[in-house]
Amino acid sequence: MSQTMSPINRIFRFYYDGFSNMAWWGKRVWIIILIKLFIIFIILRIFFFRDFLEKKYSSDEQRSEYVLDQLINSK
Amino acid sequence: MFGNADLTLVDWSRAQFALTAIYHWLFVPLTLGLSFIVAIMETIYVKTGSDEWKRLTRFWMTLFGINFAIGVATGIILEFEFGTNWSNYSWFVGDIFGAPLAVEGILAFFLESTFVAVMFFGWNKVSKKFHLVSTWLVAVGANLSALWILVANAWMQNPVGMIFNPETARNEMVSFWAVLFNEVAVSKFLHTISSGFLLASMFVLGISAWYLLQKRESFLAKRTILIAGIFGLLSSLLVAYTGDNSARTLAKIQPVKFAAFEALYQGKQKADLVAFGVLRKSEKKIGEKDVNEFAFKISIPGFLSVMTGGDQNTFVPGIFDLVNGNTSQGIISVAEKIQRGKTARDLLTEYKTAKQNNDLPKAGGIAGMFRDKKFINDYFRYFGYASLGNPEDAIPNVKASFYSFHLMVMLGFYFILVFAIALYLLYRNTLHKNRWFLWVALCSILLPYVAGELGWVLAEIGRQPWIIQDLMPVSTAVSQISSGSVITTFILFAVLFTLMLIVEISIMIKQIKLGPKH
Numbered sequence: 001m002s003q004t005m006s007p008i009n010r011i012f013r014f015y016y017d018g019f020s021n022m023a024w025w026g027k028r029v030w031i032i033i034l035i036k037l038f039i040i041f042i043i044l045r046i047f048f049f050r051d052f053l054e055k056k057y058s059s060d061e062q063r064s065e066y067v068l069d070q071l072i073n074s075k
Numbered sequence: 076m077f078g079n080a081d082l083t084l085v086d087w088s089r090a091q092f093a094l095t096a097i098y099h100w101l102f103v104p105l106t107l108g109l110s111f112i113v114a115i116m117e118t119i120y121v122k123t124g125s126d127e128w129k130r131l132t133r134f135w136m137t138l139f140g141i142n143f144a145i146g147v148a149t150g151i152i153l154e155f156e157f158g159t160n161w162s163n164y165s166w167f168v169g170d171i172f173g174a175p176l177a178v179e180g181i182l183a184f185f186l187e188s189t190f191v192a193v194m195f196f197g198w199n200k201v202s203k204k205f206h207l208v209s210t211w212l213v214a215v216g217a218n219l220s221a222l223w224i225l226v227a228n229a230w231m232q233n234p235v236g237m238i239f240n241p242e243t244a245r246n247e248m249v250s251f252w253a254v255l256f257n258e259v260a261v262s263k264f265l266h267t268i269s270s271g272f273l274l275a276s277m278f279v280l281g282i283s284a285w286y287l288l289q290k291r292e293s294f295l296a297k298r299t300i301l302i303a304g305i306f307g308l309l310s311s312l313l314v315a316y317t318g319d320n321s322a323r324t325l326a327k328i329q330p331v332k333f334a335a336f337e338a339l340y341q342g343k344q345k346a347d348l349v350a351f352g353v354l355r356k357s358e359k360k361i362g363e364k365d366v367n368e369f370a371f372k373i374s375i376p377g378f379l380s381v382m383t384g385g386d387q388n389t390f391v392p393g394i395f396d397l398v399n400g401n402t403s404q405g406i407i408s409v410a411e412k413i414q415r416g417k418t419a420r421d422l423l424t425e426y427k428t429a430k431q432n433n434d435l436p437k438a439g440g441i442a443g444m445f446r447d448k449k450f451i452n453d454y455f456r457y458f459g460y461a462s463l464g465n466p467e468d469a470i471p472n473v474k475a476s477f478y479s480f481h482l483m484v485m486l487g488f489y490f491i492l493v494f495a496i497a498l499y500l501l502y503r504n505t506l507h508k509n510r511w512f513l514w515v516a517l518c519s520i521l522l523p524y525v526a527g528e529l530g531w532v533l534a535e536i537g538r539q540p541w542i543i544q545d546l547m548p549v550s551t552a553v554s555q556i557s558s559g560s561v562i563t564t565f566i567l568f569a570v571l572f573t574l575m576l577i578v579e580i581s582i583m584i585k586q587i588k589l590g591p592k593h
Contacts (some may be wrong), residue, residue, distance in 0.1 A: 007430035015088055018196025025137060025582050026195070028537035029144035039571060040148055040155075048564050052554040060243070063181035067166045069245040072424050074462045 084558040085550050088160040093535070095152050096574040097528055102146025104527055106273025107221060107268055108310070109139040110214035114207075115302055118556055121207050130293055133198070134591035135279065138212075140195055145579040150224070152568070163551030164542050171237055171246045171254060172227050179223035186216040218268050225267055229260035231543050232534070233328045239455060241401040241443050262324045263534075266317040267485075268531065269310050273490055274523035276307025281498055281520035282587055284513040285487060292590055295509060300501055308494035316488055320383065324501045326383040326391070329544060330418060331469060332537035334394045335476035336365055337379060342401065343391035348378035351481065354474055361398060362467030368476060394473070400468050409466035412545075415453065416460035459546045471539040479533040486526040 005013065022030070053063045113136050120128035157165040165172075193201060193209035201209075230236075236253030237246040248254060280303040286296040326333040332338075337349055340361075351466070353373035358365040380389040390404055400408030422441055429438040444450045463469060497516065501508040506513070538544060542552040 002101070014196060014200060015192065016199075018192060023137070025141055025586055028582060029141055032575070033144055033147060036150060036571075036575065040151060044152070044564070044567070045155060048560065049159045051154075051158035052160075052556060054158070055165060063166060064242065064244045067163050068165045068241070068423070068427055070551060071167075071244060071458075072420060072427065074548075 077150050084551050084556070084561065087558050087561040087565060088156075088553050089549060091160065091561055091568065092153065092156055094565060095149070095568055095572070096443060096531065096535075099146070099149040099153065100499060100527060100531060101223065101524060102149060104267075104271035104274040104581075105142045105278060106139065106146060107218050107271030108273065108306075109135065109142065109278065110217050112275055112279055112306060113139055113274060114210045114214045114303060115143075115211050116247050116299075121151070121203050122485035127298070128541070130338045130591040131299060135299070136194065136278065137586055138282075140191075141582050141586065143191070145575055145582075149572070149575075160554055160556065161542070161552050162554040164547060167245060167547060168230070169245055171230055171234075173256070174248065174251060175223040175226045177248040179220050180218060182220050182223070186220065196320065197396040212399075218271075221268060221271075222264050225256070225264045226255055228262045229257050230254055230433075231541075232263075232538060233257055233259040233477040234543050234546055238451075240460075241423055241442050241445050245577060249285065259328060262317060262321040264443075266530075268321075269317055270523070270527050272310035273307060273314050274527060276303045276310055276494065277305035277490065277516075277523045278520055280307060280494070281309055281517045284516035285587070286590070287507050288510065288513045288517065289545055295591060297501060297506065299499055300506065304494050304498040304501060308491065308498060311487065311490040311494055313492065318484070319486065323383060329538065330392055331394065331397050332476065333383075334397060335471050335473045335537055336391065336478045336480040336533065338369070338473055339379070339391060339393040340366060340395050342396040342404070342524055344390050345377040345378055345387045346379040346383075346389075346391040347376050348382060348482070349374045351479070351485075354477060361395065361470070362465050364467040364470060366382075366479075384496050396472055398469060400503060405542065409460065409463070409469045412457040412460040413466065415456040416462075416516075419454040419458045419526065422454075456545055457550070459541060459543070459548050462548050462551050463540070468540055468563065471537050476533050476537045479529040479536070482525050483533065486522055486529075490519075490523065 019030075053066065057063045057066060099275035113132060115374075116128060116135060119125075157172075183558040190209040190212045193206060194213055197206050197209065208415040234246070234259050236248060236250040238249050239246050254260075274330065279299055283299045286292045322333065322336070325336075334342075337346075338352070338354055339346065349369075350373045352374070353370045354367040355370040356365050358366075378388040379391050380387050383389055385389055389535065392401065392404060392406055396404065396406050398409050400406055400411065422444060426438055429441065445455060460469070468577050496512060497506070500509055500512060540548045540550070542549045549559040
């Protein structure tokens with residue numbers, strides 16, 4: 001690595017070389033990571049795991065009221 | 076059991092959380108332990124300059140990398156579930172969980188984006204010493220990262236360091252240190268990370284045994300068995316020691332859970348420790364619940380009293396004492412706790428009415444009571460009991476608790492034996508001739524996973540019916556969503572995680588078959 005490079009360039013080269021020269025297993029697990037992150041953050045988060053209280057109420061005061069009712073009325 | 080709660084929804088939400096947590100825990104412990112084993116190997120490489128140790132370090136680092144990468148973000152799903160399936164709980168504890176989980180998130184981000192990258196991309200690009208420091212930082216960081224989530228879990232077992240604010244319906248942290256150094260957190264953290272060290276040692280031992288069985292890489296396999304044997308033996312002894320401490324803490328803080336572990340119904344002095352036993356349903360009942368009795372047991376006389384209190388005269392309360400109360404031992408009954416919980420809840424109802432009527436002085440006065448130490452100790456700490464239908468609802472599943480605990484303990488002793496034999500045979504230089512032992516070591520790879528999962532099963536099932544001990548039962552914590560959507564995502568997770576596991580195992584097997592690179 002050239003000593004004349006700026007720190008940002010050196011860091012970029014470090015990661016670039018690392019990803020470019022990855023072993024077969026590294027490439028495979030990166031594909032898995034990307035698929036997994038897509039499923040978790042795009043499909044699951046948006047379509048299945050929306051925050052219940054965020055979705056149902058617009059303010060923290062309303063959320064507090066709701067949870068207070070749940071605490072008082074649970075049997 | 077829980078009055079108007081939708082049990083299908085509660086059960087499926089619990090099943091989904093259990094499924095995701097169990098799968099998550101398949102990846103985590105190997106990361107915790109293998110990171111240290113790799114760091115030890117690399118330290119030897121840097122000290123000796125031996126290329127053989129470099130080969131070994133890089134080989135085990137590859138397996139660490141595969142496991143680490145496949146496990147990344149599996150824990151985030153648990154956080155999604157908090158917000159969607161357990162919104163009441165999430166809201167109730169939000170401020171307590173916020174700090175530890177934020178620290179965990181920041182730590183994990185910096186760890187993963189910097190030092191893990193140096194570990195894998197930095198060979199021959201950074202100095203040997205900097206690379207070694209990075210490897211150690213990954214090991215320490217991964218284990219510290221586990222600390223924060225375990226602190227959060229420990230708070231659920233023993234809620235401390237907070238005050239409930241009726242205005243926001245949330246618990247607010249008043250002492251970060253009380254949360255961090257919660258007795259349960261300390262023993263849970265040490266027990267959990269040492270179990271991860273043990274699991275990784277068995278993983279390394281088993282794979283090295285396979286190489287010996289294959290008559291491949293014998294020299295290197297013996298070196299790794301030495302590392303895994305020593306690290307594994309020390310870890311398994313630490314697991315036993317921290318497990319004993321953990322049980323002692325439980326006996327004090329969660330006595331019903333402790334009694335369920337031992338299936339101890341009638342409290343006594345000189346209580347026996349059951350080493351092995353088979354339970355069956357007796358004709359007795361406690362409320363509507365069946366009482367179990369031993370069809371067969373092997374026990375150590377008086378040892379449970381010694382373990383919990385230091386001498387045979389220590390009274391160990393049983394489930395009957397804890398449910399019905401025992402005035403001579405100063406134990407109040409669950410019926411009394413239900414009354415106290417209802418007093419706290421009635422006060423909360425009064426608070427709400429006062430606010431609705433705009434009677435702010437009264438509301439302020441009631442809010443002040445929730446900050447009063449005496450009110451907290453005498454009433455609010457039993458808040459969750461107000462939601463129990465019957466006193467016997469406070470009893471967890473005794474059979475599941477008993478069997479998971481005893482199987483885990485038996486496996487713990489088995490691991491000590493396996494590591495000790497490995498080191499003995501290595502010392503005698505007869506390891507490669509004892510093929511039976513190599514097969515035992517290979518087949519034992521899965522057992523620490525079983526023991527670790529059993530540990531979580533008993534920690535969580537033993538806490539039932541609570542999601543937060545004594546403050547909130549699972550039935551109150553659950554979101555009012557359709558159980559159909561929970562079932563759908565349960566199936567999705569089962570498929571997704573199983574696929575990930577298959578992929579991980581297949582990549583690992585391929586890499587193991589290839590062996591260390593020359």
